[in-house]
Amino acid sequence: MWALTLLVALLVPFMALALLERARPLFDIAPPGRLLLASEWRPLKQEFGFLPFIAGTLWVTLIAMLLATPLSLLCAIYLAEYAPRRLRELVKPPIDLLAGIPSVVYGLWGVLTIVPFIREVVAPWAREALGFLPLMRSDNPTGYSVLAGGIVLGVMVFPVIISTAEEVIRAVPNGLREAALALGATRWQMVKGVVLRRALSGVIAAVVLGFSRAFGETMAVMMVVGNVPQLPRSIFDAGYPLSALIANNYGEMMSIPLYDSALMAAALILLIVVVVFTALARIALIQAIRRAA
Amino acid sequence: MSRLKYVEERIFLVLMVASLVIVVGSLAMILATVVVRGLPALNLAMLTQTPRGGYYLGKEGGILNAITGSLALAGGATVLSFVLGLAVALYLQVFATDTRLAHTIRLALDVLWGIPSIVYGAFGFTLMLWMGLRASLLGGIITLTLVELPIVARAMDEVIAMAPFELREASYALGATRLETAWRVLVRQTGPGLLTAVLLALGRGIGDAASVLFTAGYTDRLPTSLMRPAASLPLAVFFQLGTPVPEVRARAHASALVLTIIILIISIATRSLTGRLKRHVIR
Structure with a gap:
């Protein structure tokens, strides 16, 4: 049992080493720093620039976080501080269910609902009303866009942020709340001035956990994001996240030299970013809950 | 000035309720989309036949290959991760109680839980190259076991931690070893909870x-x-959604509905289990 447990603990470094080993041939043609910032992706000519894919991942992740962070935090505050017990017990199971829905089902929803909605409603409207804004130009008629990816991802991230943030907010001792209310604060003033201030690091950790969930999500995003290797210039442009790059090309990766190394390097990037962010968030959470209680 | 704080209170209350409506509403919208598109496509032939003429272009047949494939993949992986995860959780709770090692391992499990499944896929593929395996049911089970293991281990760890500590002390006082305490006392005491951990992993x-x-x-x-x-339901949705053939797309919609129903059943089972199956539980 001891050996098995140790093996599990060593799995993260082992995964990183295995992927690094497979990706190493790629680093012989160019140093990692150059590969990350190069934007030419022509596997047949042995050019592997990751920038479009990194940009694609960042675009969908940032849109998702812009959408999910305020909604999820407001939701978590409501559930922790305002909602009557019966309502809370009514609403928690659906939110947990949201976390359990498979990502292809989110993807299907995106393809059947969000993408047509962007194509028929949002993009034409934005072309009329917001075309002068740099990030809103829409010349992509398909609806498959970083915006669609961001919306679908945002919904997937809701339950992650809500459940963690709610737990952190609940851990704030009641004495603090009572003190604030006794001084004549309204509930919101109490939340804003006392509860959130005390729970701040934990709330940030909840958002970071949501971020790392969004960062590596694959199937749902690749179904709606268009998968064009370019640097998106508008929320209506198609993008091509790292995760989709891996999932779309595993079929031919063994037939083109260095292609498999490049895909494993993409997996390594995802692994490193997610591990660093998750580990920092988890450590912050442990401390936040210990300190609050 | 003093009125302002009540206005602020009102505004944020409205915003909070609106957020809750959006979050729960998006779940309703997802379920509605899956049911509206999936239900017309679902019939007995869909559930009892394999696709004929190729899954991508053949118009005939159903998704039995994906249903059985998913059950085999997830079933195999869940059994394996149950055995491994229980060992890890018991080690953390009984042998390494509250040591620095236990905290490090918990952190490692939490990090593993967060690693995206595409990275597990790439890692599993690398492992399979070393082992000389090709894409196969076994390869899928091994990779899914890695995905499920941190979920099972960490969830069981939390469940066992809830058991009253006096129970262990009583067991030790009667001369039981740690292993006997773990197996005869803690596993029985926390049985229903352990099962919910397994169901959580099965759903994933x-x-x-x-x-x-x-x-x-x-x-x-x-x-x-x-x-x-081996085929699987999620990939049946993914591959068959992209075709120009409406009959094949119908198979994708039906697969999504079947998948969602399975997830719903698992989720409801988890919920009702938490209340029952408490024969051995001492309170």
């Missing part, structure tokens, strides 16, 4: 697509051998 395993994409492959056939590729 059935729904996961990115990890089995390169490791289990896809096929029109039923899973009969560990060395052959």
